[in-house]
Amino acid sequence: MSEQKPFGFTTTILHNDRRKAIEHGSLHKPVHTSVAFGYDDARQLASVFQGKEPGFRYGRQGNPTVAALEDKITRMEDGVSSICFGTGMGAIGAIFQALLRAGDHVVSSAFLFGNTNSLWQTVAGQGVGVAFVDATDVANVAAALTPATRLVFVETIANPRTQVADLARIGALCRERGILFVVDNTMTTPYLFRPKTVGAGLVVNALTKSIAGHGIALGGSLTDTGAYDWTLYPHIAANYQRAAPAQWGMAQLRAKGLRDFGASLGPEAAHHIAVGAETLALRMERSCANALAVARMLEADPRVAAVHYPGLASHPQHALAADLFRAFGSLFSFELHDGIDCFDYLNRLQLGISASNLGDTRTLVIPVAHTIFFEMGAERRASMGIAESLIRVSVGIEDTDDLLTDFAGALAPL
Ligand SMILES: *Cc1c(COP(=O)(O)O)cnc(C)c1O
Numbered sequence: 001m002s003e004q005k006p007f008g009f010t011t012t013i014l015h016n017d018r019r020k021a022i023e024h025g026s027l028h029k030p031v032h033t034s035v036a037f038g039y040d041d042a043r044q045l046a047s048v049f050q051g052k053e054p055g056f057r058y059g060r061q062g063n064p065t066v067a068a069l070e071d072k073i074t075r076m077e078d079g080v081s082s083i084c085f086g087t088g089m090g091a092i093g094a095i096f097q098a099l100l101r102a103g104d105h106v107v108s109s110a111f112l113f114g115n116t117n118s119l120w121q122t123v124a125g126q127g128v129g130v131a132f133v134d135a136t137d138v139a140n141v142a143a144a145l146t147p148a149t150r151l152v153f154v155e156t157i158a159n160p161r162t163q164v165a166d167l168a169r170i171g172a173l174c175r176e177r178g179i180l181f182v183v184d185n186t187m188t189t190p191y192l193f194r195p196k197t198v199g200a201g202l203v204v205n206a207l208t209k210s211i212a213g214h215g216i217a218l219g220g221s222l223t224d225t226g227a228y229d230w231t232l233y234p235h236i237a238a239n240y241q242r243a244a245p246a247q248w249g250m251a252q253l254r255a256k257g258l259r260d261f262g263a264s265l266g267p268e269a270a271h272h273i274a275v276g277a278e279t280l281a282l283r284m285e286r287s288c289a290n291a292l293a294v295a296r297m298l299e300a301d302p303r304v305a306a307v308h309y310p311g312l313a314s315h316p317q318h319a320l321a322a323d324l325f326r327a328f329g330s331l332f333s334f335e336l337h338d339g340i341d342c343f344d345y346l347n348r349l350q351l352g353i354s355a356s357n358l359g360d361t362r363t364l365v366i367p368v369a370h371t372i373f374f375e376m377g378a379e380r381r382a383s384m385g386i387a388e389s390l391i392r393v394s395v396g397i398e399d400t401d402d403l404l405t406d407f408a409g410a411l412a413p414l
Helices: 009-015 042-049 064-076 088-099 114-125 138-144 167-177 245-260 267-277 280-299 318-324 342-348 377-383 400-409
Strands: 081-085 105-109 129-133 149-155 180-184 202-206 220-224 304-308 331-336 364-367 391-394
Touching: 009 064, 009 280, 064 081, 064 220, 064 267, 081 088, 081 245, 088 114, 088 149, 088 180, 088 202, 088 220, 088 245, 105 114, 114 129, 129 138, 138 167, 149 167, 167 180, 220 245, 280 304, 280 331, 280 400, 342 364, 342 391
Parallel strands: 105 129, 105 149, 149 180, 180 202
Antiparallel strands: 081 220, 202 220, 304 331, 331 391, 364 391
């Protein structure tokens, strides 16, 4: 197909597989379940192993179905290349395994997905210094940098309290200092925001969430946007410096994250994710509109103590979010007034399902302090702004009126 005039987001995803020949004119890249890939000429196998020509060798390092998904994610993020992993945490873990060594230092947003927070604690126990900062203000990031800082890690909209990182200014700071800027784009997805536009060198997406969308497959990805100059990175092994410098980082991430640590995505999951991704833009439009409607309704109700959603004018980073993102996301969290027990409220919901996932087509709710943020303890929860009654809502694509009725109706005492 012609590359002259760039297609829109959804057209690009729908037609991406067909940019390369597919057997039998199949409209979807088939699910290739073979673990090994055979060559008639053994010399060709050797040159694939040596990276002299493209090709697949063993399923842990790459697979045609997964490669087709990687290509779509690269186009969604307008990047240079992507690597898929078995989960979002696999993708984030690969950054640590491939790029950090004892003595290195990381500056991370303090407002993080709970398991990423836990991963940074693990990393800290292995000799990497981690500074947690309030990343809604670039000054806090600047103050935490040391000569050993290798990367700055933030989420676009933090899960679950929805703080918005000072993305453009942190990106400019990192560029000025030659530091790798890593952005977890899960909450916004490349449809609402492209971290490349603020200078992020690596983008994380938990594909499990909105990109796959239907809650039927786990997956994660890293995308190299091309914004970071890998010749500045001190730990790229000579082995991975054979290709052009633009490929150094991903060569090392693929070898360490997939080949050595084995966090690979399977072809069946890749297929589910690719099919889900076709409707990402449509689902995001609907779920973001639903989230705004329900958040506004709850904020206006005297039985609700606080609603945290960047789409509300009361949100501290509302203007920042309006500047950066196409819409304000499908997730909000809220606190009930003391008289209403959060468990009783959740049990009164008919549609909102008490479950631990987000970015599903169905609306999911969870009492944060008692579940996903339980392990870290009350003190750290308080430092992250997590109230004990906080309810996280991942808004689905149900009909808006049904959600409004459900969330308002549950406020009434039994
Ligand atoms: C869920 C999530 C992850 C991890 O993804 P998994 O596929 O569950 O491992 C990482 N970051 C954010 C912001 C998430 O919401």
